Amino acid sequence: MDLATLNIMESLRDKLRTDMNNFTDDLANGQCTSFEQYKELCALIRGRAFAERHLIVLAENLERADNK
Numbered sequence: 001m002d003l004a005t006l007n008i009m010e011s012l013r014d015k016l017r018t019d020m021n022n023f024t025d026d027l028a029n030g031q032c033t034s035f036e037q038y039k040e041l042c043a044l045i046r047g048r049a050f051a052e053r054h055l056i057v058l059a060e061n062l063e064r065a066d067n068k
Contacts, residue, residue: 001062009059016052020045 001009023045032038 001059001066005062006059009055013052013055016048016055020048020052023048 023041026032027038027041027045032041
């Protein structure tokens with residue numbers, strides 16, 4: 001994997017992780033004033049977790065392809 005691709009993937013993963021941490025902090029600090037807000041925040045966290053997992057798998061696949 002070239003350096004530019006690696007940097008883009010790391011930046012995206014860092015942003016996803018920062019968002020998840022911020023949303024989790026909001027949940028822990030009682031920022032949701034309704035169940036609807038709670039569900040929306042949980043969905044945002046879940047979506048970013050899925051995206052992060054896909055990004056990790058993509059990076060692993062690219063590494064394996066480079067090593068062949």
